[in-house]
Amino acid sequence: xxxxxxxxxxxxxxxxxxxxxxxxxxxxxxxxxxxxxxxxxxxxxxxxxxxxxxxxxxxxxxxxxxxxxxxxxxxxxxxxxxxxxxxxxxxxxxxxxxxxxxxxxxxxxxxxxxxxxxxxxxxxxxxxxxxxxxxxxxxxxxxxxxxxxxxxxxxxxxxxxxxxxxxxxxxxxxxxxxxxxxxxxxxxxxxxxxxxxxxxxxxxxxxxxxxxxxxxxxxxxxxxx
Ligand code: CDP
Ligand code: CDP
Numbered sequence: 001x002x003x004x005x006x007x008x009x010x011x012x013x014x015x016x017x018x019x020x021x022x023x024x025x026x027x028x029x030x031x032x033x034x035x036x037x038x039x040x041x042x043x044x045x046x047x048x049x050x051x052x053x054x055x056x057x058x059x060x061x062x063x064x065x066x067x068x069x070x071x072x073x074x075x076x077x078x079x080x081x082x083x084x085x086x087x088x089x090x091x092x093x094x095x096x097x098x099x100x101x102x103x104x105x106x107x108x109x110x111x112x113x114x115x116x117x118x119x120x121x122x123x124x125x126x127x128x129x130x131x132x133x134x135x136x137x138x139x140x141x142x143x144x145x146x147x148x149x150x151x152x153x154x155x156x157x158x159x160x161x162x163x164x165x166x167x168x169x170x171x172x173x174x175x176x177x178x179x180x181x182x183x184x185x186x187x188x189x190x191x192x193x194x195x196x197x198x199x200x201x202x203x204x205x206x207x208x209x210x211x212x213x214x215x216x217x218x219x220x221x222x223x224x225x
Contacts, residue, residue, distance in 0.1 A: 001026070001120045002135070003215060004128035007142035008177045008188060010149035012199050013124040016142070016207045018072060021122045023212065027068060029115055031125035031132070033075050034108045035099040036086035037064045041077065042098060049094045052101040059107065066115075089164065092172060096179035099126075105185055126180050129191035138218050139194035140211055148200045149173055 003026065005013045014030055021028035038055060041062050047054040065076040074083045085091070098104060112132050116123060123132065129139035144152075150170035157164050180188040190196060195214065199207050 001137050001215070001219065002116055002133050003122040003138045003140070003211075004133050004136040004191075004194070005122065005124040005140045005142060005211075006126055006129050006188065006190070006194065007140075008144075008149070008180070009173045010153045011142040011144050012152070012204065012207055013142050015204055016211060017122045017124045019204070019208045020211050020215070023208075024215065025120070027115070027119040027121045028073060029066070029112065029121055029123040030073050031108065031112055031123060031128065032095075033066070033073065033083075033086060034064070034111065035104070036091055036095050037075050037077060037082065038104055038108070039091050039095045039098045040082055040086050043090065043094070049097045050101070052103045055098065055101065056103050056107070059104075089172075092176070096176050096183075100179070100183040100185070102185050109186075126188040127186035129194045130189055131186040134191070137222070138211075138215050139191050140214070141190040141194040141196045142207070143196060143198050144200040146170060146173055146177075 003020075005017050007013055014032070018028050020026070038059060039049065041058050041064075042049055042051075042055045045054070045058045047058060063078050067074045067076065072083070074081055075086055076082065109132050112123065115121065116133055125132070129136055129141070147170070150166060150173055153169050153173070154164070154166045157169075177188070197207065197210060
């Protein structure tokens with residue numbers, strides 16, 4: 001079973017996907033973390049974020065691994081846990097540039113399809129329903145207003161002891177949404193057969209319940225076929 005969850009930054013994709021995966025015993029795959037890891041590798045290697053050839057060379061030399069821990073997926077580069085390092089404002093501000101590079105996307109999509117072929121998965125990102133898993137059994141497109149998404153991220157950071165200005169977060173979200181939706185390859189777009197869910201006024205539990213119902217309905221239908 002393949003479940004695709006796409007949508008703009010901070011719509012709640014990863015939070016909800018993690019819980020649903022745990023409840024249904026699926027593997028959760030955070031594809032955004034993959035593009036973030038590529039961006040961190042470029043930063044550490046002092047390579048320009050638009051230099052596809054050099055980033056690809058670095059990717060060949062560095063080993064990126066994803067491990068599913070008790071609470072979340074952890075990301076490692078050459079055995080070092082970079083789960084926090086991939087979420088700094090510097091990486092967040094530059095990930096859209098790296099993720100727009102065709103060669104990088106090709107490599108990541110290949111990896112994502114391989115992971116999805118081996119397990120029951122819930123994968124979240126921007127192009128899962130449109131490009132990575134076009135035949136996914138359930139496709140969800142999560143949206144929420146920019147103001148509510150910025151506020152959520154602000155509170156999320158605050159809880160982790162990080163202070164970032166609310167207006168700055170809102171600006172980053174708008175800018176990233178624009179870049180992700182306007183790039184040439186696999187832009188952020190709702191798949192024609194995806195179900196759109198506006199989470200602006202929904203709690204995490206409500207979103208989890210709605211998605212779980214959709215998956216269970218599909219499972220029942222498939223078991224009858
Ligand atoms: O969690 P947040 O919404 O901040 O973003 P993310 O899911 O970690 O994704 C970070 C960035 O990676 C996005 O802004 C996109 O530029 C890129 N991305 C992508 O291009 N395709 C995906 N399937 C997932 C992420
Ligand atoms: O993965 P994505 O960037 O779409 O968003 P996220 O990192 O899962 O969610 C961003 C923040 O919004 C987290 O702190 C969630 O706890 C929060 N959230 C919420 O308050 N209400 C929801 N319905 C969904 C997420």
